[in-house]
Amino acid sequence: MSRIFSCQNQKEPKTINLNAAYTKEFFDSDEDLDVVDEFNIDESNINKENNVDESNINKENEIFLSGQLKILQRAWLNENFSTEILPYEPAFERLNEILENQNIKAESLTLSQETSPIGMLLFIDNERIKYVMNRYKRTRLAKIEKYVCSINENAEYMARLSLPEKEFAERYKRLIEEHEHASFLHVLPQESLDVLKETENGTETSFATVEHPDLNQAVFCRFIKHVGSYSFPSTPHDKEILSKDDAYLVKYSDIRKLLEDHSIELI
Amino acid sequence: MDKIITSDTFTAEDIKFLAEYELITIEPFFRADTFSLSGIEYGPFTPPIKTNVPIWVALTLKSQKLCKIISPSWLTVENLTILLDSETKETRFSAVPFYYAEISRMLLQSAEDDLKSPGELRMLLQQLKEKRENKIRIGLANLEPIPHKINNISAREIHIMRPTFVMVFDSLRRIQETTLKKSSGQNLSETTRRTVDIMSSQNIDDLMDIEGEIADYGEFMTYD
Known part of the structure; x- marks a missing residue:
């Protein structure tokens, strides 16, 4: 089941339309190969023609897209080292866009000038982006599976999931419940199950056996912004000056707020 | 990187992967315009002029003898x-x-x-x-x-x-x-x-x- 969701965003690149400029360049490439200085190919021409076709929107888009990989890498690490599920990172979708653009560019470059290392670098970069995306998705899926009941009960956690993840969490919970009911719960008397129910202010919340993320776990974090004078909630009397690049070993609950407003990253 | 990731554990290999994104100075042996990787622009590459690229780019170029790495x-x-x-x-x-x-x-x-x-x-x-x-x-x-x-x-x-x-x-x-x-x-x-x-x-x-x-x-x- 997890495979369905993890793969859906890693779709194959769209079929590549070699436009007129590329096709022309492709046929010219034989001549280029005969040039003595094989790396001294005038690449600016191709780029110009290419940019005219894809309009200036692409250029602006690229500026906006810069740094998205860094954001997703950070999100991956944060997700990996925190115990609770964190808000879904929209950079994921934007990277998909980068992937498609780069695939088209890389294919055309390798077709037109086999000697340039740029096409190869673009291919490798694509693989690396896919790796980060893959790890991010898998980390989240593993967490959803682990705390499936806790996440389903908590509206705040549910709001942090993307649509497919939400659907997965619900279906996975249903599957587990059906399985457990069919294998052993149906033979237990109802009273024995009631004993396990936790109550809060008189209303039933959940079963005592549901695994919740341990928010007090120790985590390593590093400040990516200057925060200034701050006291961690668990030690309210100690004031600390927190500046950029400071590293701490802290309780997760102490830095939960800081993680939310992106003042720190988990390492 | 082709291998299928089956576990969600963070390994020493992952640290290496992230380290490869740190920038390093190289002296390129080839000519190329600026190009963008993951939305970030690098270059232009003109032989004697030094430029900054991520370490994985530097090592890939190095393996093809296309650059000299300037030690940090x-x-x-x-x-x-x-x-x-x-x-x-x-x-x-x-x-x-x-x-x-x-x-x-x-x-x-x-x-x-x-x-x-x-x-x-x-x-x-x-x-x-x-x-x-x-x-x-x-x-x-x-x-x-x-x-x-x-x-x-x-x-x-x-x-x-x-x-x-x-x-x-x-x-x-x-x-x-x-x-x-x-x-x-x-x-x-x-x-x-x-x-x-x-x-x-x-x-x-x-x-x-x-x-x-x-x-x-x-x-x-x-x-x-």
């Missing part, structure tokens, strides 16, 4: 000697780059000919690594309470510390919570006190087997 300013015999000196004198960690172990290892492996006196660099890095690991071990034995500042710690060291430290602090926390409740009677508090005694005793290293973990990781990270 901290990876020199002089600088490492200074670092080693301050590491010996002070109780704090000296200021090394976050991915110093991974970067230096990658460069020593794939771009040895671009570094000055690589043999000496290897020796200094090995000494630096041992000094810092020793500090971690002392830190664990002291068991300072969290929040605990650990500036200038490197990615590799956190990776070694994590399993042990997280486990130690979580068990200590549980003991504290139980002792605070005080509702469980004499027997339990007697047990917890004894556990605290054991945990803060001299045998902490044997108890946590941190030596074993460092040895495991060290094998991967030796500067051979």
